[in-house]
Amino acid sequence: MNTRFRIVGGARLQGEVKVSGAKNSALKLMAAALLATGKTTIRNVPEIADIAIMAELLTRLGCTVIRGDDWVTIDVPEVPGHRADYDLVRKMRASINVLGPLVARIGQAEVALPGGDAIGSRGLDFHIKGLESLGAQAHNEHGYVIASAPNGLIGAEITLxxxxxxxxxxxxTAAVLAKGITTIDNAAREPDLVDLGEFLIxxxxxxxxxxxxxxxxxxxxALHPTDHTTIADRIVAGTWAFAAVMTSGDITIHGARPQDLELPLEKLASAGAIITATDDGIRVRIDGRPQSIDVSTLPYPGFPTDLQPMVISLNAIANGDAIVTENVFEGRF
Incomplete structure (x- = not known):
């Protein structure tokens, strides 16, 4: 059954909201749970379709997955399966994140080429080259990424x-079980990546x-199971912040981490917003119409591409002209 939303605009948004756990973190943590036998629990998990898809994927790999209101427990067998089929992977790009853990843990993986949010080219060359640098054999075949490392992985110096x-x-996630030391230069620095690293630690x-x-x-x-709480979703928090400014509103965003949103908050301040820290988040408010803002998207700590649509929406109702440049995904406009 199709669901429709009817939105009656023109109102000033004001009040309090709580930010959910970060989707882009929770999905990767669930995949990384494959690295250890036993029960791993992940908390502050958002209740969204992608989480259900990842849970089903892990179940097909032999895991027992139990979901609560905002948590998930994954019981990983001694030898999980190695094949992630197209019917699930096509629905969500994050499914590719089982590739590294499976190659590291059991020495083989067959993962269908991912689908999900098809923005730009977003090829898998970097993934494959990285695994090959660690000693794996990896290639694309009939719509699958096939990788193997029967003798284990070996640390390497990798530059992206x-x-x-x-x-x-x-x-x-592959290198944590490789023999020796691996260095990754020009690595991503996103808060979600840091959360994954802390989970692995x-x-x-x-x-x-x-x-x-x-x-x-x-x-x-070897690694052991863990109990970990996912960070708050910075894109959701940023979306609420932009919504406050676009509607001349006043919103307190509980759970928002200002250290993850430094540049977006700076841009909103230049648009005229008043931003203050609270005990567990931020308050964003503005009186009157915002000023337009120039933005160029870049990998973190640059301006996040996922907030670019909100910038364009803000500029559409703001005073003045502005230029928005997309540097991350060429198909985003």
Missing amino acids: DFPSVGATENIL SMGAKIEGLGTPKLIIHGVA
């Missing part, structure tokens, strides 16, 4: 041509440099 979040995640991984362009991973023989 672009700070791809997905490639950094797959290389990182809580499982026993040895990782240095989280939040910097250079990661150093000392491989370990």
